Amino acid sequence: MTIKKKILLIDDDKDFLFATKLILEKGGYEVFMAEDGKTGVEMWKSISPDLAIIDMMMETWGEGFSVLNKIRATDTGKDTPLFMLSAVDLQGPYNSFEPPPEFPKVNKVLHKPIKADDLLQFVAQELGGK
């Protein structure tokens, strides 16, 4: 029996977490959920997932980016694929945000809601199948 790859979801919307978890579990992954950035970073350290999906806009705008920074700063987080999630439409007040050149690498930016097929495909691309 193969060991399931681990995915960490960090989002402050419980329902979004649950819905996304169901899709990823159906895809054969083991899914962990964190409802805030702090918990997310702690879980990252204790679980060492193979991939993390981080919501861009949690309690405060930019929370997701600070989480990304903290994860990238860990030993295991240097090269692990990280996805950012955004429901922010680009016409909004946040469109002025541009990551600085030295900004940590984001492997993919996903827009909410994300189609189940797309999500599983993007994850599979990074993790090389189930």
Add this chain to the structure above:
Amino acid sequence: MTDQSRKPLVLIIDDEEALRDGCRQVLEKCGYTVLTAELGIEGINLARQHEPALALVDLKMPNMSGMEIMEILSQDIPDIILIMITGYASIVSAVEAMQKGAHDYLPKPFNPDQLRVLVKRGLDHRTLRIEARKLKEEKDQMQKNFITFVSHEMRSPLVVIRQYIEALNEIAGKSFDKDVKEIIERCRKRVQSLEEMVEHWLDISRIENGTLAQQKVSLRLPSIIARSVEEMTPLCRKKGISLETNIPKKLPEITGDGESLVRVFTNIIGNATKYTPAGGKITLTVKSDEYYTTVNVSDTGIGIPHDQLSLIFEPFFRCKGKDEKIRGSGLGLTFCKKIMESHNGGIEASSREGEGTTFVLTFPASINTSKKNPLQAC
């Protein structure tokens, strides 16, 4: 706060000592703090230092005239109320004073009551003006916050519902029978159109309060049309409607925001597909003259009744008697009109019932580029 809690500050600029002192006594008794100046320049310096709420300025003074003083004060001191004191009250001088920013004028000789009334009225006017501005600022801020709020709070649940539908289909889709699948698909569509309605409404609100991000650059209209046509071709094909363009080889460039304009065209074309039966045709024809470039989007659809034509750009307006299945956000054409207006352009519709509808989009010629490069080959 400080304006109300502090005694209002009144400045008197007059070269006549007796008048200065008389006014000071009257106004101090009314509870105002009073500053006086004999000369114009002295008065202006005092005003810049203390920012009085109101200034009484004598029209006829040595060195610097009252008109000059008022002109400087009205520019330099925010919200100052200026009252001109004059011995030669005439319509001409009153009009000039008003033009220089005076609120009122006081003809000499005047009695204490006249002075009191005029100063009080001036200060009341100032208070109201400041309050009105504050309220307007608050209202603008609330509007902006509201848009941000809506954009997050109203869209989040819709996004989650659609994500649940994705999850539902993923985990159990295969075991659903046809009816269940159809119910889920219909739910998904209705949620999606509600989401679109929120988006459209947000866009319109943003155009109205000037926070829609638009980058106006020189654009080649044919490439905008090509992008829009490309985007709409699959839908037209699916509905059995042909989509044709008729664009002259040479066209002047226009100034605009590409993304918004593509959305305008896709909206108009999308709208035409809703009301054009299979086998019909949608044609985009571009023409230009020295001043305008116009795009006609014509369809061979069911048309719009004459009496409703003027209403179609109104938010949530829907033609009566039309097919109930036809649904949209009800804001698409409103959005198009707002975008066209923000491009100094226009949009109009003409229609014959049973024959079709034509939307005419007008863009003003781009002044900068038309001089440099009047005819751009496409």
